[in-house]
Amino acid sequence: CAGWHKPPLPAVGEAERRWRSGLIEHPWQLQGRIGVSGGRDSWHGHLRWEHGQGLDRLVLSGPFGQGGAVVEAGPGWIRLRYPDGRMLESADPNHLLHQVLGVAVPLTALRYWVLGLAAPGPAAVEHDPAGRLRRLRQQGWEVDYLAYGVVTAGALPTKLRLLGPDGVRVKLLIDRWEIDRDRT
Amino acid sequence: APVDALDGFLSRVKTLAADFEQEVIDEHGNVSQRSEGRFYLARPGRFRWEYRKPYRQWVIADGSKVWFYDPDLEQVTVRPLDEALGSAPALLLSGQVRLQERFRVAGQGSEGGRAWVELRPKSKNDVFRRLRVELQRDVLQAMELADNFGQLTRIRFHRLEINPRLDPELFRFSPPPGVDVFEGT
Numbered sequence: 001c002a003g004w005h006k007p008p009l010p011a012v013g014e015a016e017r018r019w020r021s022g023l024i025e026h027p028w029q030l031q032g033r034i035g036v037s038g039g040r041d042s043w044h045g046h047l048r049w050e051h052g053q054g055l056d057r058l059v060l061s062g063p064f065g066q067g068g069a070v071v072e073a074g075p076g077w078i079r080l081r082y083p084d085g086r087m088l089e090s091a092d093p094n095h096l097l098h099q100v101l102g103v104a105v106p107l108t109a110l111r112y113w114v115l116g117l118a119a120p121g122p123a124a125v126e127h128d129p130a131g132r133l134r135r136l137r138q139q140g141w142e143v144d145y146l147a148y149g150v151v152t153a154g155a156l157p158t159k160l161r162l163l164g165p166d167g168v169r170v171k172l173l174i175d176r177w178e179i180d181r182d183r184t
Numbered sequence: 185a186p187v188d189a190l191d192g193f194l195s196r197v198k199t200l201a202a203d204f205e206q207e208v209i210d211e212h213g214n215v216s217q218r219s220e221g222r223f224y225l226a227r228p229g230r231f232r233w234e235y236r237k238p239y240r241q242w243v244i245a246d247g248s249k250v251w252f253y254d255p256d257l258e259q260v261t262v263r264p265l266d267e268a269l270g271s272a273p274a275l276l277l278s279g280q281v282r283l284q285e286r287f288r289v290a291g292q293g294s295e296g297g298r299a300w301v302e303l304r305p306k307s308k309n310d311v312f313r314r315l316r317v318e319l320q321r322d323v324l325q326a327m328e329l330a331d332n333f334g335q336l337t338r339i340r341f342h343r344l345e346i347n348p349r350l351d352p353e354l355f356r357f358s359p360p361p362g363v364d365v366f367e368g369t
Binding site for chain 2: 033034035037041042062083085171173
């Protein structure tokens with residue numbers, strides 16, 4: 001997969017740092033693959049994540065593009081839909097995500113981690129020589145940034161490995177970032 | 185009529201080999217995924233989807249289980265063949281079940297040698313809404329699957345060979361060392 005064997009990326013300038021932290025409030029979409037293992041059950045497939053104003057939409061699908069599940073989450077609510085039409089709603093995102101992925105990935109923190117940022121609150125961080133996050137420990141999780149790729153105004157993570165408190169491993173390979181698309 | 189064309193094609197086929205292109209259209213109508221690869225089939229119950237671009241993945245049915253392997257993720261998921269057959273394109277082709285048993289099958293017209301057939305699951309909570317099949321002069325050309333999230337998956341076949349001799353190894357899979365294998369119930 002693309003990324004790590006490319007020549008080293010330019011060092012992080014102030015512009016990239018500002019651009020990146022502004023992305024939290026900016027619509028973006030990522031396409032890639034997600035693998036969950038080491039927990040109650042393992043699963044892997046395609047992930048499309050649309051981040052918009054107050055709404056995150058994660059479409060998980062297996063081979064042949066068929067829907068595995070759709071997770072929609074906003075401030076204080078989360079909804080999960082299965083391909084056969086069943087739907088679950090909850091005010092507790094972590095509980096519901098545990099049901100879908102077999103692991104309670106903190107979605108609110110993941111919004112920051114996937115952008116190469118620490119979420120608000122205490123965190124132990126380690127940067128690479130270019131000034132980008134290499135390892136992050138937060139909320140009981142360890143996030144390793146294995147590759148970055150240049151997007152519009154800077155670089156974003158393209159390969160992450162997350163290790164959860166109960167030994168769960170989540171691997172995320174981001175094949176495409178789309179930043180300047182408004183999500184209709 | 186189109187349905188006879190599909191039945192005729194499926195009854196003639198023992199094995200198949202073809203290149204395929206796959207597109208997934210998201211609920212906004214944008215192409216969200218494009219992939220291509222090689223497809224092999226040995227009825228009943230054995231098939232091999234070898235995704236080659238943009239990345240390599242394998243979906244292999246060995247007659248009793250379906251193995252789904254992603255080398256970049258270093259993961260294999262294994263499912264019983266009948267359960268995995270919820271993935272309709274495989275179900276249609278693998279001949280595990282008589283179509284009319286599980287689907288309402290309706291011709292969608294034909295024109296200039298091309299015919300379309302639509303299959304809708306009889307059970308309300310099947311994992312997809314509709315599967316449309318396109319044939320040209322009684323030979324499978326394409327399939328389009330609509331799932332319950334408003335996504336469309338289109339698979340188009342090229343250089344289709346009917347009843348070629350195929351190496352049985354194509355339908356066997358043994359996970360490489362160090363890969364996480366999970367047997368779904």
